[in-house]
Amino acid sequence: MRPASMAELAEEIRNAGGPLRVRGGGTRGLGGAPGELLETGGLSGIRLYEPGALTLVVGAGTPLAEVEEALSAEGQRLAFEPMDHRGLLGTSGAPTVGGMAAANVSGPRRVQAGACGDFMLGVRFVDGSGQEVSNGGRVMKNVTGYDLVKLMAGSHGTLGVLTEVSFKVLPTPASVATLVLPGLGLEAAVEAMSRALGSPFDVSGAAHLPSGADGTAQTLVRVEGFSESVAYRSARLSEMFAPLGPVVERDPDLCDALWRRVRDVEPFHGRPGDVWRISCKPSDALAVATRISAEDLLLDWGGGLIWALVPEGTDLRARLAPEGTPRLGGHATVVRGGAGLPVFESEPAPVAALSAGLRKRFDPRGILNPGLMA
Amino acid sequence: MQMPKPDAGILDRKARIVARLREVLPKDAVIDAEAEVRAYECDALTAYRCPPLCAILPASTEEVSAALKVCHEEGVPVVPRGAGTSLAGGSLPTADSVILGVARMNAVLETNYPDRYIRVQTGRTNLSVTGAVEENDFFYAPDPSSQLACAIAGNIAMNSGGAHCLKYGVTTNNLLGVTMVLMDGTVVELGGAHLDSGGLDLLGVVCGSEGQLGVVTEATLRILRKPEGARPVLIAFGSNEVAGECVSDIIKAGVLPVAIEFMDRPCIVACEAFAKAGYPDCEALLIVEVEGSEAEIAEQLGLITQIARRHDPVELREAKDADEAGRIWLGRKSAFGAMGQINDYLCLDGTIPVSELPKVLRRIRELSKDFELEVANVFHAGDGNMHPLILFNANQEGQLALAEGLGAEILKLCVEVGGCLTGEHGVGIEKRDLMSVQYRPADLEAQMAVKDVFDPAWLLNPAKVFPLEASASRREVA
Numbered sequence: 001m002r003p004a005s006m007a008e009l010a011e012e013i014r015n016a017g018g019p020l021r022v023r024g025g026g027t028r029g030l031g032g033a034p035g036e037l038l039e040t041g042g043l044s045g046i047r048l049y050e051p052g053a054l055t056l057v058v059g060a061g062t063p064l065a066e067v068e069e070a071l072s073a074e075g076q077r078l079a080f081e082p083m084d085h086r087g088l089l090g091t092s093g094a095p096t097v098g099g100m101a102a103a104n105v106s107g108p109r110r111v112q113a114g115a116c117g118d119f120m121l122g123v124r125f126v127d128g129s130g131q132e133v134s135n136g137g138r139v140m141k142n143v144t145g146y147d148l149v150k151l152m153a154g155s156h157g158t159l160g161v162l163t164e165v166s167f168k169v170l171p172t173p174a175s176v177a178t179l180v181l182p183g184l185g186l187e188a189a190v191e192a193m194s195r196a197l198g199s200p201f202d203v204s205g206a207a208h209l210p211s212g213a214d215g216t217a218q219t220l221v222r223v224e225g226f227s228e229s230v231a232y233r234s235a236r237l238s239e240m241f242a243p244l245g246p247v248v249e250r251d252p253d254l255c256d257a258l259w260r261r262v263r264d265v266e267p268f269h270g271r272p273g274d275v276w277r278i279s280c281k282p283s284d285a286l287a288v289a290t291r292i293s294a295e296d297l298l299l300d301w302g303g304g305l306i307w308a309l310v311p312e313g314t315d316l317r318a319r320l321a322p323e324g325t326p327r328l329g330g331h332a333t334v335v336r337g338g339a340g341l342p343v344f345e346s347e348p349a350p351v352a353a354l355s356a357g358l359r360k361r362f363d364p365r366g367i368l369n370p371g372l373m374a
Numbered sequence: 375m376q377m378p379k380p381d382a383g384i385l386d387r388k389a390r391i392v393a394r395l396r397e398v399l400p401k402d403a404v405i406d407a408e409a410e411v412r413a414y415e416c417d418a419l420t421a422y423r424c425p426p427l428c429a430i431l432p433a434s435t436e437e438v439s440a441a442l443k444v445c446h447e448e449g450v451p452v453v454p455r456g457a458g459t460s461l462a463g464g465s466l467p468t469a470d471s472v473i474l475g476v477a478r479m480n481a482v483l484e485t486n487y488p489d490r491y492i493r494v495q496t497g498r499t500n501l502s503v504t505g506a507v508e509e510n511d512f513f514y515a516p517d518p519s520s521q522l523a524c525a526i527a528g529n530i531a532m533n534s535g536g537a538h539c540l541k542y543g544v545t546t547n548n549l550l551g552v553t554m555v556l557m558d559g560t561v562v563e564l565g566g567a568h569l570d571s572g573g574l575d576l577l578g579v580v581c582g583s584e585g586q587l588g589v590v591t592e593a594t595l596r597i598l599r600k601p602e603g604a605r606p607v608l609i610a611f612g613s614n615e616v617a618g619e620c621v622s623d624i625i626k627a628g629v630l631p632v633a634i635e636f637m638d639r640p641c642i643v644a645c646e647a648f649a650k651a652g653y654p655d656c657e658a659l660l661i662v663e664v665e666g667s668e669a670e671i672a673e674q675l676g677l678i679t680q681i682a683r684r685h686d687p688v689e690l691r692e693a694k695d696a697d698e699a700g701r702i703w704l705g706r707k708s709a710f711g712a713m714g715q716i717n718d719y720l721c722l723d724g725t726i727p728v729s730e731l732p733k734v735l736r737r738i739r740e741l742s743k744d745f746e747l748e749v750a751n752v753f754h755a756g757d758g759n760m761h762p763l764i765l766f767n768a769n770q771e772g773q774l775a776l777a778e779g780l781g782a783e784i785l786k787l788c789v790e791v792g793g794c795l796t797g798e799h800g801v802g803i804e805k806r807d808l809m810s811v812q813y814r815p816a817d818l819e820a821q822m823a824v825k826d827v828f829d830p831a832w833l834l835n836p837a838k839v840f841p842l843e844a845s846a847s848r849r850e851v852a
Contacts, residue, residue, distance in 0.1 A: 050727065050728075050729055051626055052622035052623070052625055052626045052728060052729055053622070053625070053727045053728040053729050053758070054625060054728075055727065074626075075628060104570060104575070106570070110569065110570075111569070114543060114547050115569070115570050117570075117575060117578060118543065118546075118547045127820065131816050131819070131820070132816060133816055133817055133820040134813070134814070134817050135817060135820065135821070137792070137793065137794050137812075138727065138792055139725040139726060139727055139757070139758050139792070139793045139794055139797070140540075140725065140756075140757035140758055140759070140797075141535050141539070141544060141725045141754070141757050141758070141759045141797035141798055142725055142794045142796075142797060143532060143533045143535075143544075143582050143796050143797065143798055143799070143800050143801075144794040144795045144796050144801060144805070144809070144812055144813075145801060145809060145812075145813060145817075145818070145821050145839060146579055146582065146583050146821040146824050146825075146839075147533070147546065147578055147579055147581065147582045147583075148579065148820060148821065148824070149578075150546065150575045150577075150578025150579055150581075151574060151575055151576075151578060151579045151824070153575060153578070154570070154572075154574065154575050155574055155575075159574075170630065171625075171626075171627075171628035171629075171630065172628070173628070174628065191488075194488040194489070194490075197490065198487060198488070198490060198512075198599050199599055200511070200599045200600060200601050200602050202601070202666075225670075226670075226673050226674070226677075228669060228670070228673050229666060229667075229669070229670040229673055229674075232667055232669055232670060233667075233670075279568045279569055279570055279571060279572075280568050281486075281489045281567045281568055282488065282489050283486070283488050283489050301569060304489075304568060304569050305569070329566055329567060329568060330566070330568040330571075331568070331571040331572045331573075333572045343572075344572035344573055345571070345572050345573070347573050348562070348563070350556070350560045350561075350562045351562050351563070351564065351573070351576065354562070354576055354827060354828065355573055355574045355576065357826075357827035357828075358574060358576075358823075358824065358827050361823040361824075361826065361827060362820070362823065373573065373574070374573075
C-alpha cells in the first residue's frame with residue numbers, strides 16, 4: 001500500500017484485513033514484524049513554510065533531506081538534530097519526517113533544545129479504525145484540548161499513521177565551537193559534562209567518545225550562537241576546564257563531523273554486536289556503565305544517554321538489574337539486534353494498563369505495527 | 375454558561391460522603407461547612423461561581439489516593455485545584471463535586487544540581503520552585519504572570535507558559551516526570567529524572583489535560599543555570615502593522631530573544647496612567663529582552679536595534695542599567711492591574727501565526743467598534759500568543775454576555791487565520807463550547823478516548839474542555 005492522500009490512507013486502513021507494517025523510509029528497519037507493508041512516501045511535500053514565524057508544515061512521507069534543504073536555504077534548521085540510523089543499522093533508503101516524528105528521534109542537542117516531540121506543533125493522522133484526526137496546529141503555543149501531538153511522537157505508528165506534521169524550526173546559529181577535553185575516564189567525563197551543562201554558557205551538546213581503536217577518549221562540549229558570543233563562551237569554558245587541557249575547535253565543518261560522529265553513533269558502525277541505548281540520570285551513568293560492562297560505549301546528553309555495543313544476544317536489562325539489587329533508573333531500548341528481546345522496557349502494571357488502553361482505543365483491531373511496542 | 379445538573383443522589387448522600395472522607399483524611403483536611411466551602415466556589419474567572427459539596431486538602435500522595443478511592447466508590451466528581459488562579463474556570467466546582475486542593479503539598483523533595491532537576495510536591499508555587507534553587511544560580515523557566523501565586527499542579531494541568539517561553543519553552547518542555555493518582559486511587563509514576571523513555575509518552579498527554587486524567591501530586595522539573603545577565607530594549611512604533619513586521623524580521627534574522635512583548639495603544643495608555651513607567655506616546659510598543667554576558671547582550675541588542683531602525687521607530691530606548699530595565703518592564707508587568715482599575719475585563723489568549731498579527735489586530739479593532747467594547751492588546755508577540763483584554767462593566771446588565779460574545783468572535787478569528795483558541799490559559803469552561811470551532815467531531819472523539827482510558831467514569835474535573843453535548847453520552851453512562 002502506498003496511499004497518495006489522507007482520505008486514501010483512511011480507506012485502506014478501514015479495509016485492511018490484517019496487520020500493517022507502517023514504514024517511512026525504512027531506515028530503522030522494523031525487524032520481522034508481520035503484516036502488509038504500508039508506505040507513506042505518497043504523503044509527501046512541504047505544505048507551508050514561514051521562516052518569519054519559525055513554522056513548517058510537511059507531509060509525513062517527505063524525505064528529511066528535502067526538509068533540511070528547504071530550511072537551510074533560509075538559514076534555519078530542525079533544532080533537535082535527528083539521528084540518521086543508516087550507518088548504524090546498515091540500512092538504505094531515505095529517512096522521512098513521519099518516521100522521525102513517530103520515533104521521536106532526537107540527537108545531541110536534545111539536552112538543551114528539547115526532543116523531536118517538543119518541536120512538533122501539530123499532527124494529522126489516521127487511527128487504526130480509519131478515522132482521520134487532527135491535533136495541535138501550526139502555532140507556537142497551543143493548549144487547546146489534550147496534547148495528542150506528544151502522544152503520537154514516539155508511538156512508532158502503533159496509535160495511528162501520521163500524514164502531516166507541523167514543526168517549530170529555529171535559526172541556524174552563525175557560529176559554533178566545540179571544546180575537546182582529551183583522555184578523560186568515564187567518571188571525570190560525566191563530571192565535566194555536568195559542570196558544562198550547569199554553567200551559564202548555554203551549552204548545546206555534551207558527549208563523550210571513549211578511547212577506541214583510533215586513539216584517546218574525547219569529551220565534547222558545544223556552544224553555538226553569534227560569533228563573538230561563541231568566542232566568549234568557549235573562552236570561559238576553556239578557563240573552567242583549564243586543568244583538563246581543552247582544545248577549542250571552531251571550524252564549522254570539523255565541529256559538524258565531530259557531532260555527527262556522536263549523533264549517528266559512528267564509532268559502532270560496521271562492528272558486530274547488538275546496540276542498545278539507555279536513558280538515565282547522568283549521575284547514574286558510571287554505575288550503569290559498570291553494570292553493563294559493554295564492549296564499547298558512547299555517552300551523549302551529558303551522560304543521560306548511553307549507547308552500548310554488546311555481544312549478540314546480551315540481555316542488557318538483566319545486567320542493569322542483577323538479582324537482589326535495585327534497578328537503576330531509566331530505560332533500556334534495543335536499537336540493533338537484541339535476539340528477540342522486547343525492543344522497549346516493560347512498564348509497571350498500572351502504566352502498562354494505560355498504554356494498552358490507549359492502544360485498544362486508537363487501534364481496536366491491533367493492526368498497526370502489532371507487537372512493536374507491546 | 376451551562377453546567378450539568380447536579381446529581382441529586384450525591385447531594386442527598388453528602389453527610390455519608392463527608393464522613394467517609396473524614397475516615398481516610400486528617401480531621402481538618404475535610405471542609406464541609408457552608409461558609410468555608412465558599413472559598414472554593416470559583417477561581418480567577420470570577421464571573422462563574424458554584425460552591426462544591428465539600429473541599430479536601432490532602433497532604434500526601436497516599437492521602438490523595440485514599441480520598442480518590444472513596445470518591446470513586448461513591449461516584450462523586452472531583453475537581454482538582456492548584457492555587458485557583460485559572461482564568462478559564464479550570465477549577466470551577468459543580469454543586470455535586472469534591473474540590474481537591476493541593477495547597478498542603480508544597481514541599482521540595484529533592485534538588486539535584488549535577489543532573490539539573492528538582493522534585494517537588496505540586497502544591498508548591500511556581501516562583502517558589504525558583505526560590506528553592508536560586509541561591510545556587512539556578513531557576514525554573516516557565517514563568518506565567520501569576521507565578522507568585524499559581525501552583526505547579528495547575529501549571530501542569532494547563533501546560534502553562536509565560537513571557538520567557540519563546541526561548542525556554544512551556545511547562546511540557548520542562549517537565550521530566552510526575553507522580554499521579556488516577557481517579558480510582560491507583561498511583562502511577564510517569565517519566566522521571568532521566569530524559570525521554572521508550573514507551574508511549576503518557577507524561578506528554580497528561581501535561582495540559584486540565585486535571586481530567588489524574589491528580590498530579592509530585593513533579594520532577596528541569597532546572598537551568600541562570601544566564602549571566604539580561605536586558606530589555608523598548609521600541610515604539612507608529613502602527614501595529616509596522617511593529618508586527620519588526621517582530622517577524624527579528625525572528626528571521628536569527629536572533630532568539632527570551633521575550634518579545636507587544637502592547638497596543640489602549641494598553642499603553644492604561645499602563646502609563648497606572649504605573650507611570652514613562653512609556654512614549656505611540657501606537658504600538660515592543661519590549662524585547664535578550665540574555666547573556668555584557669558583550670553578548672550588546673551584540674544581540676545591536677542587531678535588534680539595527681533591524682528596528684529599518685522600521686522607522688518613534689522611539690528606541692535601551693536599558694543602560696537595572697533601574698532602567700525595571701522601568702521598561704514596569705508598565706508591561708502592571709498591565710493586568712492597570713486594566714482592572716479601569717474596568718472589569720475578560721482576558722483571552724488565542725494564538726495566531728506571527729505573520730497574521732497585523733491583520734488580526736485590525737480585525738479586533740473593527741470587532742471592538744461593532745460590539746462597542748474597548749479591547750486592549752498586550753501579548754507575547756514572538757510566539758503569536760495574543761492577550762486581548764475586553765473591557766466591560768460587570769454591574770451593567772448584559773455587558774458580560776456582550777463581552778463573551780466579542781471574545782468568541784476574536785477566538786474564532788484566531789482559528790480562522792490558522793491559530794488556536796488558547797495558547798496558555800487552557801480551555802476550562804470558558805472556551806469549552808468553542809472547541810468545535812477548532813476541532814472536528816473525530817478530533818474531539820480522539821481526545822475524549824484518552825479520557826475514557828484514564829478516567830472511565832468521567833468523574834475528574836467535570837464539564838471542562840469538551841462541549842457538553844459532545845461529552846453527554848459518556849457522562850450519562852458514567
